[in-house]
Amino acid sequence: MKKTTKNNIVTCGIVLVFFIICSILSSAGILGSKLSGLLIPIGIYIILSVSLNLTVGILGELSLGHAGFMCVGAYVGGVFSILVQDTVTSPIVRIILAIIIGGIAAAIFGFLIGIPVLRLRGDYLAIVTLGFGEIIKSIANNIYITKDINGVHFSFAAPVADIDAASAVDIFKGAQGIKAPQDTTLLLVVIVLMISLIVIMNLVDSKTGRACMAIRDNYIAAQSVGINVTKYRLVAFVISAAIAGVAGVLYSHSLAVLAPKKFDYNFSILILVFVVLGGLGSMRGSVIATVVLYALPEIFRELGDYRMLIYAIVLIVMMLFNNAPYFISIRERIAALPFFQKLKPKKKAVGGESK
Amino acid sequence: MSENKALNTEKETSVMLEVKNLCIQFGGLKAVDNFNLTINKGQLYGLIGPNGAGKTTVFNMLTGVYKPTSGSIILDGLNITGKHPAQINKDGIARTFQNIRLFKEMSVLDNVKVGLHNQKKYSTIEGILRLPRYFKEEKEMDERATELLKVFELDGEKEQLASNLPYGKQRKLEIARALATNPKLLLLDEPAAGMNPNETAELMNTIRFVRDNFDMTILLIEHDMKLVSGICEKVTVLNFGQELAKGETAEVLNDPRVITAYLGE
Structure with missing residues (x-):
């Protein structure tokens, strides 16, 4: 336990140091405005990938609908902020309320979707979560919310009819999405990111996390030692959804306009790629993979069309480096060199090192 | 010696597991038919039989993995028939698996x-x-x-x-x-499978140790007759889903019907 605690602190430290250095560099003007602008989305993407890692790496279920939960959080939080824009004028109070409401909404969706979905396992679960993710996006695509002098109007599939045109303000315009106040700051993102990381890492290193990993490793054996399989799968799934919802709130408040088509399955797959390449179950890996893979296409933007080629090659190389037996043996040989042996702590750490 | 016996008879008065008329049917196949079993507290009980006799199926019913078609399972006075595996574990049955599941x-x-x-x-x-x-x-x-x-x-x-x-x-x-x-009853599914004679001997000591020091009742499935005759006080023999013989280990293992079931005519 001591070792995992130490590892968790190191992971948090890496994140903090990364953001502190980046913000110093950007305020000194070294980083350039384009890269500085990436810091907030990187933070949000890290929150997403660590939350997805809880479902995929710890619980062991492939979820392809993570963007759906983010979508719920983004729009519930966004609509809330727009509605209270005039009454709650302090942006920090407003976004904290939005985060809480968006997180709870995503948790409720996670719970409702989790009940049927978690009856399935493996490939079937993956496909059904993909379906639910698309359903959420499609529903968001058809929501129209307008505010006028008489109150708030809501309609599906068409702009709201009979409104008082003079005082009407569009809040949610179907496929065009919402224009939430831009309340997200880098500091807030880093704070929420640290909280999410600590919540997930503490969860993993507790009775609940062990129960989830036991279910992942052997479903039947987990039942045989008295683990309530349904309960713990649902707990992990709901927490994962809630944190994705929180990331969604930050996301919708960091963009001028947010359209539902952003939350398609490509988005879920992108996050999944971060998680898989960072290493299933490894929060530190998710953090590093997200930073590298998110920043890469932006750094190589000058290369034009070649950048996606480079991106793809990096993906393949990382995947091979992580999993191919040949690369693993090379890695072990490098680690066995006297120089690296000296760096290592005395007792050989086996497994769970990166957790 | 006499004290020991008195203790034993006292133990025998309290039943840990009582299985009555347990049946399970998969489609047209009666995998286990009319299975009865009584295990007293602190007993080391063996369940043996040729491959495919239904031993593991019995374990799976006892631990809730399968729901019996009919019959009842009473654990220490509590009816656990048809409960979920996790609940049955909480009620006091723990098990190991034939193919290790760690x-x-x-x-x-x-x-x-x-x-x-x-x-x-x-x-x-x-x-x-x-x-x-x-x-x-x-x-x-x-x-x-x-x-x-x-x-x-x-x-x-x-x-x-x-x-x-x-x-x-x-x-x-x-x-x-x-x-x-923290179970009351421990089920071991072929604990000696794949072990060499030395490891098996060590395992026998471990099982005895567990029974004595944890105050455990143990039911085990095993093919290794040395282990069964070495540590089991009583055995039941299953053949084609039906009980072939039951009783004191030495008697049952010398029963010609049991030998025939294992070795053929």
Whole structure:
């Protein structure tokens, strides 16, 4: 336990140091405005990938609908902020309320979707979560919310009819999405990111996390030692959804306009790629993979069309480096060199090192 | 000696497990038919029979993996027929598996700590917020798990991944994990499978030790007759899903019908 605690602190430290250095560099003007602008989305993407890692790496279920939960959080939080824009004028109070409401909404969706979905396992679960993710996006695509002098109007599939045109303000315009106040700051993102990381890492290193990993490793054996399989799968799934919802709130408040088509399955797959390449179950890996893979296409933007080629090659190389037996043996040989042996702590750490 | 006997007869008056007319049918196949079993507290009971006789199916019904078509299972006065596996474990039956089922990607210590799951009460929220009860109960779990691992001489490997243990130790770890759930009745499904004679002899000692020191009632499935005749006080022989013989181990193993079932005509 001591070792995992130490590892968790190191992971948090890496994140903090990364953001502190980046913000110093950007305020000194070294980083350039384009890269500085990436810091907030990187933070949000890290929150997403660590939350997805809880479902995929710890619980062991492939979820392809993570963007759906983010979508719920983004729009519930966004609509809330727009509605209270005039009454709650302090942006920090407003976004904290939005985060809480968006997180709870995503948790409720996670719970409702989790009940049927978690009856399935493996490939079937993956496909059904993909379906639910698309359903959420499609529903968001058809929501129209307008505010006028008489109150708030809501309609599906068409702009709201009979409104008082003079005082009407569009809040949610179907496929065009919402224009939430831009309340997200880098500091807030880093704070929420640290909280999410600590919540997930503490969860993993507790009775609940062990129960989830036991279910992942052997479903039947987990039942045989008295683990309530349904309960713990649902707990992990709901927490994962809630944190994705929180990331969604930050996301919708960091963009001028947010359209539902952003939350398609490509988005879920992108996050999944971060998680898989960072290493299933490894929060530190998710953090590093997200930073590298998110920043890469932006750094190589000058290369034009070649950048996606480079991106793809990096993906393949990382995947091979992580999993191919040949690369693993090379890695072990490098680690066995006297120089690296000296760096290592005395007792050989086996497994769970990166957790 | 006489005192010992008196103790034994006293033990025999209390029944740990009573199985009555247990049947299970898969489609047209009656896998287990009219199975009866009575195990007293503290007994070491063997369930033997040729391959495909339905022994593991009986285990799966006892632990709730399969729902019996008919019949009843009473554990220490409590009817557990048709309950869920997790609930049956809480009621007091723990098991090991014929094909080892450890939590492979978890450490040896964590495997046992999963077994201790239901004995500690701190909630998910307390775990996330690291409230005092988390630290207190985690410490207790660590201590208890280490204690159990010591019994099986596994405490030296507690930080290793379970999948990195050699075969014999994996079997032991499974028993340790089952014991961690604090059961009344322990089911061992072919504990000696794949072991050499030395390991089997060691295992026999371990099983006896568990029975004596943990005050355990044990039901085991086994093909190794040396182990069965060495430690089981009573046995039931299953053949084609039906009971062929039952009684004192030595008598049953010499029964010509049993020998025929194993070796053929």
